[in-house]
Amino acid sequence: MTETKLMKGNEAMAEAAILAGCDAYFGYPITPQSEVLEYLAREMPKHNRIVMQAESEVASINMVYGAAGAGFRAMTSSSSPGISLMQEGISYIAGAELPCLIVNVNRAGPGLGTIQPGQGDYFQSVKGGGHGDYKMIVLAPASVQEMADFVYLGFDLADKYRNPVLMLSDGAIGQMMEKVQFKPYTRPAVDKSWATTGKPKTRNRNYITSLFIQPERMEQHNLKLEEKFKKIRENEVRFEEINTADAEYLFVAYGLSARICQKAMDIARDKGIKIGLLRPITLYPYPYKRLEELAAQVKMMLSVELNSGQMVEDVRLAVNGKVPVEFYGRMGGMMPTPEEIVHHLETLIQYHHAN
Amino acid sequence: MPTEEHVLPDTALDVIAPACHDEEEYEMVYHKPTTMVNVAMHYCPGCAHSLVHKLIMEVVEEMDIQENTIGIAPVGCSVFAYEYMDIDMQEAAHGRACAVATGIKKLMPDKYVFTYQGDGDLAAIGIAETLHAINRGENILIVFMNNAVYGMTSGQMAPTTLAGMHTTTSPDGRDVSYYGAPIKVSELMANLPGAFYVSRQAVNSANAVRRTKKALQNAFKYQQLHKGTCLIEIIGNCPSNWKMTPVEASKFIDEEMVKTFPLGDIKVPKGV
Numbered sequence: 001m002t003e004t005k006l007m008k009g010n011e012a013m014a015e016a017a018i019l020a021g022c023d024a025y026f027g028y029p030i031t032p033q034s035e036v037l038e039y040l041a042r043e044m045p046k047h048n049r050i051v052m053q054a055e056s057e058v059a060s061i062n063m064v065y066g067a068a069g070a071g072f073r074a075m076t077s078s079s080s081p082g083i084s085l086m087q088e089g090i091s092y093i094a095g096a097e098l099p100c101l102i103v104n105v106n107r108a109g110p111g112l113g114t115i116q117p118g119q120g121d122y123f124q125s126v127k128g129g130g131h132g133d134y135k136m137i138v139l140a141p142a143s144v145q146e147m148a149d150f151v152y153l154g155f156d157l158a159d160k161y162r163n164p165v166l167m168l169s170d171g172a173i174g175q176m177m178e179k180v181q182f183k184p185y186t187r188p189a190v191d192k193s194w195a196t197t198g199k200p201k202t203r204n205r206n207y208i209t210s211l212f213i214q215p216e217r218m219e220q221h222n223l224k225l226e227e228k229f230k231k232i233r234e235n236e237v238r239f240e241e242i243n244t245a246d247a248e249y250l251f252v253a254y255g256l257s258a259r260i261c262q263k264a265m266d267i268a269r270d271k272g273i274k275i276g277l278l279r280p281i282t283l284y285p286y287p288y289k290r291l292e293e294l295a296a297q298v299k300m301m302l303s304v305e306l307n308s309g310q311m312v313e314d315v316r317l318a319v320n321g322k323v324p325v326e327f328y329g330r331m332g333g334m335m336p337t338p339e340e341i342v343h344h345l346e347t348l349i350q351y352h353h354a355n
Numbered sequence: 356m357p358t359e360e361h362v363l364p365d366t367a368l369d370v371i372a373p374a375c376h377d378e379e380e381y382e383m384v385y386h387k388p389t390t391m392v393n394v395a396m397h398y399c400p401g402c403a404h405s406l407v408h409k410l411i412m413e414v415v416e417e418m419d420i421q422e423n424t425i426g427i428a429p430v431g432c433s434v435f436a437y438e439y440m441d442i443d444m445q446e447a448a449h450g451r452a453c454a455v456a457t458g459i460k461k462l463m464p465d466k467y468v469f470t471y472q473g474d475g476d477l478a479a480i481g482i483a484e485t486l487h488a489i490n491r492g493e494n495i496l497i498v499f500m501n502n503a504v505y506g507m508t509s510g511q512m513a514p515t516t517l518a519g520m521h522t523t524t525s526p527d528g529r530d531v532s533y534y535g536a537p538i539k540v541s542e543l544m545a546n547l548p549g550a551f552y553v554s555r556q557a558v559n560s561a562n563a564v565r566r567t568k569k570a571l572q573n574a575f576k577y578q579q580l581h582k583g584t585c586l587i588e589i590i591g592n593c594p595s596n597w598k599m600t601p602v603e604a605s606k607f608i609d610e611e612m613v614k615t616f617p618l619g620d621i622k623v624p625k626g627v
Contacts, residue, residue, distance in 0.1 A: 023462060024458070024461065024462055026458065050461045050462055052457070052461065054454070054487075055483055055484070055487040056483060058451070058454070058483075058484070059451070059454040059457075059483070059484050059487065060454075062447065062448060062451035062454035062455050062458065062484070063454050063455070063457050063458035063461075064458060065445070065447070065448075065451075065454075065455050065458060066427075066445060066447075066454065066455035066456060066457065066458025066459040067458035067459065067461070067462050068458075069445045069455070069458075069459070070425070070445075070458070070459045070462055070463060072462050074458065088448055089448060089451070092447075092448045096446070196425050196443035196444065196445055196459070197425075197443065197463070197466075198421075198422045198423045198424060198425060198442075198443055198463075198466055199421055199422060199441070199442050199443045200422045201421075201422070205392075205437075205440075205441050205442055205443055205444070206443045206444075207437040207443065207444045207445065207446065208444070208445040208446060209428075209437065209445070209446035210446065211434060211435075211446055213435075
């Protein structure tokens with residue numbers, strides 16, 4: 001039987017990295033995720049794995065580039081300002097098609113912001129934070145259990161598509177303690193014959209690059225990437241639905257906001273408001289299709305986020321004007337209470353009923 | 356003056372096969388290293404890069420370590436190094452070669468890992484990655500091509516541009532009261548305990564080429580010892596951006612560059 005442990009999200013994620021066979025972790029301290037580097041600095045050497053505190057997030061993402069390019073399972077983690085510094089490296093990793101896992105324990109910004117949780121990095125995560133046309137697969141955990149589970153999933157998806165995967169958590173999910181189980185995991189066999197391991201006489205040289213100076217070749221590379229992103233959109237959309245069968249209204253929320261919305265949903269249902277919740281698990285690819293279907297069923301959707309309204313744009317894209325899509329959010333590390341959300345929901349229902 | 360037969364054929368950019376037309380009459384005494392890809396290079400006439408690429412690949416061939424060598428190409432003129440060196444390579448972001456090399460070497464400590472970087476790449480945008488890799492004593496070789504200008508972007512001022520030297524972004528000559536003095540990277544890095552072997556060489560004469568080759572041979576051999584970082588700075592000719600002929604550029608190194616960047620070993624390991 002799998003043992004149940006009580007752990008912080010960040011530590012569960014670090015432990016899962018070891019169990020997922022992560023060969024190397026490169027990181028730089030930043031609140032609220034310094035536990036990851038601390039945990040791995042202690043534990044990785046016991047497993048003969050590489051752990052390194054780099055001189056900056058710029059260096060750590062490029063160390064990941066080198067290790068991933070040599071065919072190893074490599075990861076890094078950071079929080080918002082550090083993830084901003086990594087954007088250059090992430091763009092190169094996506095361009096060179098290297099599999100790796102990056103974790104952002106989102107804090108509130110912009111700038112130095114605060115160390116409290118936020119979801120202000122949604123656009124940066126899903127729309128391409130670095131330069132050029134690329135996408136990352138973005139996984140949004142809403143529990144300590146998912147912070148562990150998505151490490152396995154993240155590494156496997158990265159290998160499957162030769163693409164960087166981002167786990168977009170936040171300061172609350174990363175810091176809070178919950179029960180977690182580490183499920184048995186078998187690493188799928190993956191062909192990495194492209195890796196730079198040293199050129200034997202029996203094969204041509206391998207090189208890792210994102211440079212295609214001739215426009216014709218660059219466009220071919222772009223088209224190849226787009227084909228991959230299309231496959232990802234077709235096959236990797238993940239979401240959770242709660243109480244949508246009879247729903248007249250719908251919360252759309254991910255991560256920590258989804259946890260708060262679950263409680264808000266219970267309160268609203270006690271008041272007789274038939275509301276459901278759609279929680280995107282993959283923020284890229286985004287569950288546009290399911291939201292479009294639900295737009296034919298519900299009277300209104302409310303996107304709840306810890307930012308000024310970012311994901312709501314994707315909800316509106318999906319719904320395409322069929323029903324009103326509203327937004328409620330708090331910023332700066334402040335979190336809405338479930339009652340506050342319900343109050344806002346009731347106000348909106350009255351407003352739309354009157355109009 | 357170039358004559359018609361010196362003009363490269365249209366196929367030159369694909370493959371140029373080495374040819375000896377009178378094999379019976381002549382003895383082959385020199386060949387391009389087999390560790391190089393047999394294509395024409397894009398470098399300007401008189402540029403140091405093609406020569407240094409060849410020297411590195413000669414060492415790889417002589418030590419028979421092609422299968423165990425991984426190179427990191429920079430951003431700059433030598434961004435295409437992996438088109439010419441027939442080994443596994445990774446192309447790094449501008450300045451990040453030493454971080455990329457660290458990621459590789461930490462996981463494959465018995466491979467030979469080297470970076471090839473210019474002065475803008477290493478001494479400006481990438482000086483933090485370089486300094487920390489050397490300070491950790493990463494067991495890699497850093498080949499640092501110093502030609503005192505940004506080559507690929509066509510001749511802007513570099514951190515190593517000589518005092519008073521004219522570049523496109525220092526049109527009146529480098530003003531050290533405004534931009535500081537040229538950074539002596541090798542002297543700076545040699546102070547770090549992680550630096551095992553530091554040498555500054557040039558390739559502007561036959562003797563200089565021989566000394567550079569020797570330094571590269573040493574550095575590759577030292578990598579087997581796992582004792583720290585080797586840094587070989589090479590003063591590179593850049594006739595195009597110095598607005599000189601190749602011969603003038605070679606003279607400029609001897610007459611001007613060496614005043615700021617004296618050649619020779621800077622840090623030599625004892626007892627090896």
